[in-house]
Amino acid sequence: MALEEGKVKIEKFDGKDFGFWKMQIEDYLYQKKLYQPLIGEKPDDMKQEEWNLLDRQALGVIRLTLAKNVAFNIVNEKTTASLMKTLSDMYEKPSAANKVHIMRRLFNLKMGEGNLVINHINDFNTILAMLESVQIKFEDEVKALILLSSLPESWAATVTAVSSSARDNKLKLNDIRDLILSEDVRRRDSEEPSSSTSSSALNTESRGRTTQKGYNSRGRSKSRAKGQPKFRNDIVCWNCDKRGHFTNQCKAPKKNKNHKKRDDDESANAATDEIDDALICSLDSPIESWIMDSGASFHTTPSNELLTNYVSGRFGKVYLADGKPLNIDGKGDIAIRTSSGSHWTLKNVRHIPALKRNLIYVGQLDDEGHETTFGDGAWKVNKGNLIVARGKKRGSLYMSLS
Template sequence: MADEIKAAGIEKFDGTDFGYWKMQIEDYLYGKKLHLPLLGSKPEKMEAEEWQLLDRQVLGIIRLSLSRRVAHNVTKEKSTAKLMEALSGMYEKPSANNKVHLIKKLFNLKMVENTSVTQHLNNFNTITNQLSSVEIEFDDEIRALILLASLPSSWEGMRTAVSNSAGKSKLKYDDIRDLILAEEVRRKDSGESSSSGSALNINTRGGDTIEAHPEQIKNPDTEVKASLDPESRLNVGIVANLVISVGIAQNEETEADFCKRYHR
């Protein structure tokens, strides 16, 4: 049974990330149609002896998914419901220390140069899910801003451009996530490393995408306008400002110097 649990991808619960482990073990038990003991009461149509055997089987399955240290804390529990209640009381109840630890972990999370964006997003979502389990929820825009702030310095151009383009509109986490993933794909396709200066990929209202490299811009209004399909034309001034923002961030210069250097 232990091998079967391991094969199902369920990690032994070691006292951390209780919410994730609980989700895994519940999904496993429901998939095996062994979930009734989780509900805590015997179905009316089930014999008492049959219920006791089922409850004991599920109790054993859950114990096998616990680390030795955690299992020692619940050895006295003799039913599935009592076992889960005890684990929840020890590891799921939000405490001030746990909240502080997770908040620090989130705000200290930084993506390392030349590492996987997908892995960084997984780490980010793991922490925010853990915070949700202790009743701390972030507004969607706050999540988007924290994610942007966690990117390395080589992404500063994109970060600045996105921030400037938002104006008074609220950023959406899903949009920022998709933009970051698309940028990683673009860098891989072009052979760039994460520490390389990035082009700016801009989605138009019609769904088209244009790519603008600050070092190639000599007349932003003309070149960007020419790149747009007539049916999906954006405000050219906004696009030009985005390109200029990337150039300023990447070259560490003022807007006046940037425009002077690239003005035709």
């Protein structure tokens, strides 16, 4: 709830993290000079009527910060002190079941690849505070070791270096915490990947064309290993007209660029963009056209302006066909407006500012239960019986309906 015109915000206590809520409500009561009822003893120089009013005011403030499922348990408590004691007995009492629950949270705490380090450390400190509230305390070195062991695989080198440098000296939690935060800053400044996704490939900038797009007899798209062109033998070089390589890999003398004219202007524009294994899907989006790509690793966009549920951070790198790495600066969801006027929401779209193109990964659509079909001069994306998006074939590309 928000108290005093939004200046102080105390989340309603719903049965979780009692120690944190207790700290907040006590601080607020002290700030508003309503703390004396917490002690439960009336000052000698205060009249009984004044005490009763003060106690009732503090009691009301506390009740307003309780969720409904918790408030029902203290409905019969008439004083601030008795209310706080009841809550403490329920949620802070060092019972065996409560200890097991908190210990399980500690041992299962693992930082995910690409997650924010500061959030992970905050979660770690919260669990330690909960354990101390039920009278479980660890030595400082044990805390430091638990924190180190909770780091992801991409931090293995850091953990090894810290463990080796300590030798016979005991590790200190504050030192390890500061070291982890400093290392996180260094990685961000040097743009090093913070997760194992840095080895993923995004083969979108190669030149050439394919005579087979990777679809079965029914037209449904087939997936392939990341960065592995499954149909390389079917690729035809635009420079020498031979199979097996792209134009940017061709060793033959370069042809005059004024070669064979395409079927129409749209096909020519798409061809000069030199997109390998990708189908233009010109959906009516507020930003640029989207490309249906069977060779990418995930949905991507160079702009985060239209992304919702956006999470900023270092999520590794992707690599172009020429080996150039591009940083993944965040991820989120995006709603694309189709030519029919409906909206199609893509989940977990990666934000790659340097990519310059919007890609829809056919394999990810398949994983999410969509069926992408190509045939009879048209394409469509289905989700069950619902047609999400569709278009017609123009030249050698599958375009959306205008």
